[in-house]
Structures are given as structure tokens and as C-alpha cells.
Amino acid sequence: MITLTDVSKTFTLHNQGSAVIAVIDKANLTVAPGECVALTGASGAGKSTLMRMIYGNYLTQSGSIRIGDVDLVQAQPRDVIALRRAKLGYVSQFLRVVPRVPTLDVVAEPLRVLGIPAPAAQDRARALLTQLNIPQRLWGLSPTTFSGGEQQRVNIARGFAHPYPALLLDEPTASLDPHNREIVLSLIADAKARGAAIIGIFHDAEARDRLCDREIDVGAFTPQAVA
Amino acid sequence: MTPLLSVQGITKHYGAHIGCADVSFDLYPGEVMGIVGESGSGKSTLLNCMAGHLAPDAGRVVFDTRKPSEGDAADHENHGPRDTVTMSEPERRMLSRTDWAFVHQHARDGLRMGVSAGGNVGERLMAVGARNYASIRDQATDWLGRVEIDAGRIDDRPTTFSGGMQQRLQIARNLVTGPRLVFMDEPTGGLDVSVQARLLDLLRGLVRDMGLSAIIVTHDLAVVRLLADRIMVMKSGRVVESGLTDQVLDDPQHAYSQLLVSSVLQV
Amino acid sequence: MTDQAYNFAYLDEQTKRMIRRAILKGVAIPGYQVPFASREMPMPYGWGTGGVQVSAAVLTPDDTLKVIDQGADDTTNAVSIRSFFERTAGVATTTATRAATVIQTRHRIPEEPLTEGQILVYQVPIPEPLRFLEPRESETRKMHSLEEYGLMHVKLYEDISRHGHIATSYAYPVKVEGRYVMDPSPIPKFDNPKLSGTPAIQLFGAGREQRIYALPPYTQAVSLDFDDHPFTPSKADHPCGLCAATESYLDEVITDDQGGRMFVCSDTDYCTARQAAGHKGKDAA
Numbered sequence: 001m002i003t004l005t006d007v008s009k010t011f012t013l014h015n016q017g018s019a020v021i022a023v024i025d026k027a028n029l030t031v032a033p034g035e036c037v038a039l040t041g042a043s044g045a046g047k048s049t050l051m052r053m054i055y056g057n058y059l060t061q062s063g064s065i066r067i068g069d070v071d072l073v074q075a076q077p078r079d080v081i082a083l084r085r086a087k088l089g090y091v092s093q094f095l096r097v098v099p100r101v102p103t104l105d106v107v108a109e110p111l112r113v114l115g116i117p118a119p120a121a122q123d124r125a126r127a128l129l130t131q132l133n134i135p136q137r138l139w140g141l142s143p144t145t146f147s148g149g150e151q152q153r154v155n156i157a158r159g160f161a162h163p164y165p166a167l168l169l170d171e172p173t174a175s176l177d178p179h180n181r182e183i184v185l186s187l188i189a190d191a192k193a194r195g196a197a198i199i200g201i202f203h204d205a206e207a208r209d210r211l212c213d214r215e216i217d218v219g220a221f222t223p224q225a226v227a
Numbered sequence: 228m229t230p231l232l233s234v235q236g237i238t239k240h241y242g243a244h245i246g247c248a249d250v251s252f253d254l255y256p257g258e259v260m261g262i263v264g265e266s267g268s269g270k271s272t273l274l275n276c277m278a279g280h281l282a283p284d285a286g287r288v289v290f291d292t293r294k295p296s297e298g299d300a301a302d303h304e305n306h307g308p309r310d311t312v313t314m315s316e317p318e319r320r321m322l323s324r325t326d327w328a329f330v331h332q333h334a335r336d337g338l339r340m341g342v343s344a345g346g347n348v349g350e351r352l353m354a355v356g357a358r359n360y361a362s363i364r365d366q367a368t369d370w371l372g373r374v375e376i377d378a379g380r381i382d383d384r385p386t387t388f389s390g391g392m393q394q395r396l397q398i399a400r401n402l403v404t405g406p407r408l409v410f411m412d413e414p415t416g417g418l419d420v421s422v423q424a425r426l427l428d429l430l431r432g433l434v435r436d437m438g439l440s441a442i443i444v445t446h447d448l449a450v451v452r453l454l455a456d457r458i459m460v461m462k463s464g465r466v467v468e469s470g471l472t473d474q475v476l477d478d479p480q481h482a483y484s485q486l487l488v489s490s491v492l493q494v
Numbered sequence: 495m496t497d498q499a500y501n502f503a504y505l506d507e508q509t510k511r512m513i514r515r516a517i518l519k520g521v522a523i524p525g526y527q528v529p530f531a532s533r534e535m536p537m538p539y540g541w542g543t544g545g546v547q548v549s550a551a552v553l554t555p556d557d558t559l560k561v562i563d564q565g566a567d568d569t570t571n572a573v574s575i576r577s578f579f580e581r582t583a584g585v586a587t588t589t590a591t592r593a594a595t596v597i598q599t600r601h602r603i604p605e606e607p608l609t610e611g612q613i614l615v616y617q618v619p620i621p622e623p624l625r626f627l628e629p630r631e632s633e634t635r636k637m638h639s640l641e642e643y644g645l646m647h648v649k650l651y652e653d654i655s656r657h658g659h660i661a662t663s664y665a666y667p668v669k670v671e672g673r674y675v676m677d678p679s680p681i682p683k684f685d686n687p688k689l690s691g692t693p694a695i696q697l698f699g700a701g702r703e704q705r706i707y708a709l710p711p712y713t714q715a716v717s718l719d720f721d722d723h724p725f726t727p728s729k730a731d732h733p734c735g736l737c738a739a740t741e742s743y744l745d746e747v748i749t750d751d752q753g754g755r756m757f758v759c760s761d762t763d764y765c766t767a768r769q770a771a772g773h774k775g776k777d778a779a
Contacts, residue, residue: 014485015482015486100424324644342652350644354642358720360721
């Protein structure tokens with residue numbers, strides 16, 4: 001489902017003497033449907049960078065990143081957007097939303113952009129919010145005012161609203177209490193069971209061991225000059 | 228898939244000064260594109276050339292015109308992609324009040340301040356031949372509701388409205404004829420932050436529900452991040468970088484884009 | 495007596511020729527506002543300088559002239575214009591509608607149907623029907639040329655939303671032969687149906703605004719309206735106090751300080767003729 005072939009990335013800092021920093025060199029990685037792969041490595045090794053490249057958020061200089069039959073490196077913006085809407089989900093560490101929009105609509109939005117009518121999309125959103133223990137009295141409020149843990153759970157609900165065949169998870173269990181952590185882990189396990197290809201960054205070693213079939217040390221892709 | 232709008236080599240000079248130079252891109256149905264850059268970068272010139280307010284010195288603005296409906300008197304051969312720069316003025320003006328919409332930065336440029344809210348919304352309907360008062364009024368009421376203006380204000384003039392309400396009224400007035408392409412010039416400029424958020428949410432909903440394509444000119448990177456699928460960064464009349472919005476903002480490649488992104492004040 | 499110091503009908507022949515060209519163009523394009531080089535006239539703007547120039551250009555020594563002001567032959571404006579042409583053109587004058595060949599009018603169309611061969615000349619203060627909604631002349635001309643008249647209906651929409659009905663009661667816009675929207679000058683909308691299909695030539699002159707436009711004989715002029723708020727010509731719901739006419743346009747006349755009032759025909763010639771024929775209203779002496 002997700003295939004990286006000889007993927008490389010450099011940052012050029014034009015405003016700092018045009019310094020060129022190579023961060024990923026010839027990364028190769030394949031994740032099959034129903035498989036969960038953890039990215040590991042020391043802090044700064046490039047785990048988040050690689051994940052952002054797989055989402056198309058960071059530009060990849062060379063190689064190919066195939067999600068299903070689309071090569072993200074070559075794709076037009078509109079193809080990337082279509083891919084993100086239907087096939088490629090991403091749960092980041094931070095919630096980024098339009099202020100003022102009620103939580104229920106924030107969670108339902110990924111379904112609304114796929115053309116699912118509001119009532120059905122909101123039913124799904126309600127079910128996820130209930131499952132993730134967001135009190136009903138908060139559903140009508142914007143999540144921008146919520147605590148860190150609540151925001152993270154809203155973010156997860158939003159990321160799991162649509163059953164994406166490929167999922168990227170960046171620290172999904174960070175800042176969660178043990179009870180909610182269990183719920184999130186079961187959501188991930190369910191996604192895996194239905195055949196989603198998952199790539200995750202988990203600092204939570206116990207969660208990683210439970211969910212992941214393999215670990216990939218991103219340090220292996222770090223260019224030698226930097227290492 | 229045919230692009231809804233295909234901009235090809237648009238160039239506009241003001242004497243020896245470059246307004247914009249050799250700008251090309253395709254916009255597909257349902258896409259929202261942001262054009263960012265500092266004041267004087269040529270983004271407004273480009274927008275006005277595309278919307279037919281300015282005649283470009285060179286280039287084409289090809290719009291995929293609608294097929295006339297069955298039994299329509301219009302020329303059945305004359306639809307599909309057409310260059311709006313060379314199209315006759317009556318045709319272009321007709322386009323600009325049916326399939327196109329233009330949201331001005333200052334609501335007073337896009338509204339008739341001496342005409343009631345209902346009359347402002349109804350004008351485009353009457354311009355395309357609506358002649359039933361009750362149905363015009365019903366549609367105006369419906370649109371005021373959609374942009375969150377109380378129906379009780381339908382007979383009030385926009386001069387009695389707040390800045391945010393005026394801007395929402397301008398949007399209703401533009402969208403009432405169901406356009407397919409909306410040009411927006413700094414739609415949230417001049418509004419305070421909480422009003423901006425409300426307007427952005429409204430625009431997102433309308434774009435999604437009506438399947439609109441839009442071109443938004445702004446210098447506010449937060450606005451494009453929330454509204455636009457892709458962006459073009461302009462500097463001195465030229466496009467220096469373009470791509471997926473979050474990719475350009477989070478991983479800018481061109482020196483100027485990097486400067487622009489790093490210049491945003493953090494809250 | 496003609497004052498020999500003046501050219502016939504005051505204006506010099508070159509000016510009359512220029513105005514006639516504008517009139518001919520106006521007749522050829524019904525409802526279209528033709529610019530012309532309006533001259534200074536020996537009367538202030540707002541007193542009919544446009545109408546007077548058009549009348550001067552069409553008058554011949556054989557014509558019989560009638561001048562009315564809001565239907566009346568005996569008000570200041572009508573009397574002074576009539577004496578102006580008596581003095582400068584020496585033409586015959588009359589108050590009888592049917593005897594006149596040229597009728598200059600301010601804000602009325604005579605009650606008696608006009609006939610072929612007659613010319614009705616209107617005095618026009620503001621010829622542009624779109625003016626109050628779109629102040630830019632460059633834009634209104636473009637709107638006329640591209641037939642973009644949605645704005646006219648915005649004006650009527652505003653009327654209905656404010657008053658519950660179309661409250662415009664004079665200078666009510668018409669569409670001429672399905673093409674140009676035209677301001678018929680400030681005639682009451684009661685007179686609007688008479689604009690359409692008239693055997694007479696109708697000429698409109700705006701002196702200050704330097705525009706001439708025309709309706710040739712038997713030209714269709716349709717009053718704008720909405721499907722569910724159709725145009726209705728209206729008048730005061732009374733018979734004339736002097737001649738008992740029920741079909742004529744009436745003026746309300748205050749008769750004392752106690753709220754006494756009477757309604758009388760605004761067309762004095764029509765009313766006088768009816769009284770002479772023996773019709774008698776409730777207020778007639």
C-alpha cells in the first residue's frame with residue numbers, strides 16, 4: 001500500500017547562507033495492507049520529516065513514494081488532495097482548525113469533504129467522540145479552548161472518522177491518560193484489522209510492541225555526512 | 228478532466244513597470260487556489276486580469292463555459308473552453324454575473340450601499356431575468372440565512388451593518404446565481420480576528436457544499452492555509468513558487484517563500 | 495407679432511439643423527438618448543430649455559402651438575413659453591389639444607387622444623433612468639448598450655419592500671420596443687399607457703443634460719413591473735369636481751384652511767371642453 005523507493009530529502013536555507021542540509025538519503029520502505037510499521041531512531045534522526053514527506057507535506061527531492069497507485073513525488077497538487085481525502089489519513093501531534101467551528105463539525109469534516117451528508121457524518125462523529133470520552137457538553141464548542149489531552153483526542157477522532165486505507169500516526173498516545181490511551185490503541189488495532197497500512201511514531205514503547213509488526217530505524221536513512 | 232480555468236502566459240505592464248509577467252496555471256473544478264505575496268507583488272493585477280477588470284497585454288484566460296440548457300436560444304456551438312480575454316464584452320459581463328463572482332476587499336466596492344440587503348442579493352437574479360418579486364425575496368431571505376444574517380434585516384441598508392455583516396452580504400450577493408468560480412481579493416482584510424474566523428468558516432462551508440472553485444488573493448498566510456488547496460507565491464510580478472498549500476508553507480523551496488513564511492509573527 | 499430681431503423660433507439655422515439631426519437619430523433608434531449641443535436659452539435650466547430647443551427645431555411658420563405645464567395652459571411656465579414662440583416665431587397658438595400641431599408639455603400627456611401629424615415635445619429634467627442607482631455616466635451608457643437593465647428592477651424591488659407596492663408614481667420607466675429602457679419624464683404613471691402605440695411623434699428634450707430621445711408613431715413602450723406586482727396606472731379615486739369626468743387625471747386643490755379640498759382635471763383644456771358640453775361636477779359653480 002505504501003512504498004518508498006530511494007527517497008531523499010535536503011533542506012536549502014536560502015536565508016542562512018544557502019546552507020544545504022541533507023536529512024534523508026535513499027530511504028526504502030514498504031508497508032502492506034493490515035501491517036503496522038513503527039519509525040524509530042534518536043531524536044532528530046528524521047522520523048517526523050520522513051512522515052511528513054509520506055504525507056506530501058514536505059517536498060521530496062528524489063525517489064518515489066507510492067500510496068496505492070499514486071506517486072506523491074510526481075503528483076499534481078489536486079491529485080495529492082484527492083489522495084488525502086480518500087486514502088491517506090494523518091494524525092499529527094497538533095490540532096489545526098478554523099477557530100469557532102464546533103468540535104462535532106471538526107470531526108465530521110473529513111467525511112463531509114467526501115460528500116457524505118451532514119447527518120450521517122455527524123452520527124459517525126458523535127460515536128467517535130463518545131468512544132473517546134469527550135463530554136457531550138463540549139461538542140458544540142470549538143476545540144481550540146480544550147485541554148491538551150482533549151485536543152489530542154479530538155484530533156484522533158477526526159483522523160479515524162474515515163476508514164483510510166493508509167494511515168500516518170505521529171505520537172497518537174502522547175499526553176493521554178491510561179484509560180484513553182487504551183481506547184486509542186484499540187482504534188488503531190481495529191484499523192489494522194480492517195486492512196489499513198499504518199506507519200507510526202510511538203515514543204510509548206509498550207504501545208509500539210503491542211501494535212507494530214516491524215520497526216524501521218530512520219537513523220539508517222540519515223546521510224553519512226551529517227551522521 | 229478539463230480545467231475550469233486555464234491561465235496562459237498572462238502579462239500586464241504599467242508603462243515600463245511590470246504588473247505581472249508570464250503567469251500560467253490550471254484550476255480544476257472544486258479547487259481553491261491562494262495567491263500570496265507582499266503589496267506590489269502583482270497579485271491584485273493578476274486577479275483583475277483574470278476577472279476581466281483589466282485587459283492583459285498578453286496571454287489567455289480560458290474558462291470552461293457552461294453548456295446552454297436544452298432549448299436555450301444561446302448558440303449551442305459556443306460553449307466549452309473559451310478565451311475570456313478575446314471574448315466580446317457583453318459575453319464577458321454576462322459571465323461575470325452568472326458563472327463568476329468577485330468578492331472585493333472592501334464591501335462597499337462590491338455592494339450598493341443605498342439599496343437594501345434584499346435588493347443587493349436580488350440584483351444578480353433580476354439581472355438574469357427574474358421577474359417574480361416573491362421568489363426573488365424568498366431567495367434573498369434564504370441567502371441571508373446562509374451567510375448568517377438575520378432575515379429581519381432584509382430591508383435594512385448595508386450602511387447599518389457591521390463590517391463583518393457587510394462582507395457576508397457581499398458574499399451572498401455574489402453566490403446567489405450559483406457561480407462556479409469566485410475571485411476574492413483579500414476577503415478577510417480589514418476585519419477583526421474573531422470576525423475573520425467566522426467568515427473563513429462560512430467560506431469553507433460554501434466552497435465545499437456548492438463545489439465552488441475559487442482564487443483568493445491575500446497576504447495573510449493563515450487565511451490561505453485554512454482556505455486554499457494550493458498556492459502560488461508571487462514576487463515582483465512573477466510566480467516564484469507554487470504547490471500544495473501546506474507543502475509550500477511548511478517546506479518552502481524558494482528564497483523569497485522562505486523569507487515570507489519566516490516573517491509571520493508567531494502568536 | 496414676430497420680433498424681427500430674432501431668427502425664426504429664436505435659434506439660428508445651424509443650431510436647428512444640429513438639433514434636427516439629433517431628433518432624426520432619436521426617431522431612428524427609439525428610446526436611445528442622443529447627445530446634442532444644448533444652447534443657452536433666455537430662461538433658466540429647469541424651465542424647459544430642452545423642450546424649447548426641440549420645439550424651435552421642429553416648428554414651421556404654419557404650425558399651431560400649444561404649451562401645457564402639468565396639464566394646464568394658464569400656468570407661468572406654459573404662458574411664458576407660449577409667448578416666447580409667439581414673439582420669436584410668430585406661430586399661431588391654441589389651448590385646444592386637437593387644434594395643435596406641436597404641443598410642448600411639462601409632466602403630462604393630454605387626455606384627448608393624439609392623432610397622426612401631431613408632435614408632442616416633453617421637457618425632461620433627468621433623462622437617465624438608471625441615474626439614481628448608478629451615478630457613473632460611463633457605466634450607465636455601457637449598461638444601455640449591453641441591455642443590462644437588472645438595476646431598474648432593483649429600484650422597483652426597493653419600492654415594494656419599503657411600501658408593499660410599487661410606489662414610483664411618476665417618471666415610471668418603460669422599455670421601448672423590447673430594447674432601450676427610457677425615462678418618460680416626470681409624467682404621472684397614469685399617463686404611461688398613452689406613451690405606447692400613439693399615432694403622434696413624441697420627442698423628449700433635456701437641456702441641462704444635453705440629451706434628446708424619441709418615440710416615433712405607433713412605438714411600443716412597456717412599463718416595467720414584476721409578474722406578481724404588475725404595473726397599474728393610478729389616479730385619485732374621485733370624479734372631477736368641475737366636469738364630473740371619471741377617466742381623467744386629477745389634481746387635488748386645497749380650498750380653505752379647514753381641510754376643504756376638491757379634485758379637478760389636471761388637463762384644463764379637456765375639463766373646459768367637457769364643461770362647455772354640459773358636464774357638471776359637484777363643485778362646479
